[in-house]
Amino acid sequence: MCDDRGYGLQADLQRIVDTVAARVGRPALIEDRSQRVVVYSEHDGPMDDVRRDSILRRHTAAEVVAWFRDIGIMTARAPVRTPACPDLELLPRVCVPVRHRDLLLGFVWFIDADGTMSDADIAAAVEAAADLALALYRTNLIGELASQREAEAARTLLSDSADVRDEVVRSLLSDGVVTSDGQSTALVAQPVPAPGHVLDETARIALEQALVATRRWVGAREALHLVRHDHGVLLLRDARLTGRGSPPATATQLSSALATITGRLAPVQRVVVGLGQPRHRLADTVHSYTEALNAARVGVRLPALGPVVTWANLGIYRLLSQLDDHQLDVAGVHPGLARMLRDDTHQVLLETLEVYLDLAGNAHAAAETLRLHRTTLYYRLQRVEQLAGTDLKDGNERLCLHLALKLHRLARPARPVG
Incomplete structure (x- = not known):
């Protein structure tokens, strides 16, 4: 959200994290419950690559998210000391979960490389987290409402009802979620599990991170994204891409983002990006989605086609992919x-x-x-x-x-x- 409420809440969070860092005497970073970076204090102490990447990318890498979740931070009601993990180049940390009426809202993180963060320091951080909870709750509420609405809009744009799709597009345009109607294309990101594996939550987190990164690349208001059970979807407004590329270039960008994010995930062997044919209206992108999904699934079966498979270039497989x-x-x-x-x-x-x-x-x-x-x-x-x-x-x-x-x-x- 880019209204006054959003700016005011961000200022509140920045004030709180600076106060927490000063009280504890070390840098602090706040994440939401999906471990996306919300705000952070000045950093003048030890910093590992995980913290540096989190700040630069505004999210924590999927394999790090999985590692922390295995430790139990999602169910923690009290601060957790997390050990170092050399494989992830991760220093020891103290994690303070932030809850409002037992609803998990996020985390306050402190790097504790030498183990000198005392119980008194942690108690001070917990006390400050009480003020943080309300501000983070309001931020989460606004952000979740926006993201849920966008996700629901993307789902509806893939529905069978033309009238419903038209109504959703009108709503997206009036609310400024997308810049304009017009030529639109669907991309599908289809992960291929490694032998003996199935897609897990970690892989889905990585998939969403890649979709979000690609939306930023083309412009957030030029696309919608959605993560489904076994694949991700990007609905792309491609009439104007602010000079940053064309749909094939966007497919290549998405493939690159997926390779970077999923390359170190054991359950995922590779990811195929399918690209449908453009449609003249956003409401008709459902047909491009069907093509993109079929193209991606052909690419899964035929690795020789490469990481990006376009419906237009499938030849006879356009027909065969539609068979049961x-x-x-x-x-x-x-x-x-x-x-x-x-x-x-x-x-x-x-x-x-x-x-x-x-x-x-x-x-x-x-x-x-x-x-x-x-x-x-x-x-x-x-x-x-x-x-x-x-x-x-x-x-x-x-x-x-x-x-x-x-x-x-x-x-x-x-x-x-x-």
Whole structure:
């Protein structure tokens, strides 16, 4: 919020954190309950990379958030001394939870590198936290109402009702949440869990941090974001991006932010960003979202497509991605090829066939791509005809074979990368 209330509350919080720091005799930092940095005092004592990054980025790294939560700060009713963690380059700290009527509002943090923060110092911090609770409660209330409203608006923009979507856009425009209506695009960030893992809360926190960072990059009023169960969404107003890029550039920026934030998270192997086609109105972005979601899920199955997958460049996968898993039946398209696919000894023949068909049956180009003598290429293609019971001179057979190969790629489980 950028009204007088927001400025007044921020000034109150700054006054309180400066008072706490002076009373305790060491720098203090206040976070909200999501461990986003709210305000901090001057820093003239020991500082680790975690504190420095938190101040610069305005949030705490996801792996650090997870580490603190494992210690139990979310349920603490009293101050907690947290130990050092060399792996995270984290110095010892004292964490004072801030609660209002037992509602967790945030935390006051002090670095205690040498363990000299006394019980009296901690008691003074707890006493000051009582004043902080009301100010932080008001700040959280305003901030939560704004963020919840934006999240609900993003959800509604992905609903089926066109009338409801139109009403939400009118509300967003009148409240100044977005600058204007017009050409809009959806991006989907789809994390890929490492083998044997599922997405956890830490990964979702990292996902939201990347979405927020990208919103700042394009301008907060040019986008809305939403974290769903297994993916994140960015609805981007891209008619004017204040000279900072185009939708593909934004997709690259989001991919970069995701790689930076999730790179050290064990449950996440990689993240694929899907980009839908632009729509003329924000209310129609739901259709771009469907495209972006399908593009991202194709990218999960086909790592060779890279970290950013655009719906416009998917070719035949635009059609295949809209099929249910039970419809991805290779045998239904070409039974002979399905028999070959069940036998791993035919892998080389199938790869040769796919390259040949990808190059529109150009034998010279296929031989060069595969680095084969033309005679070897023809021999392999003849073996495919014999084993699959097909005729590569028949245009319909070529179409069925090519489609079956692409179906097989999309239907098989995603393979680990790296």
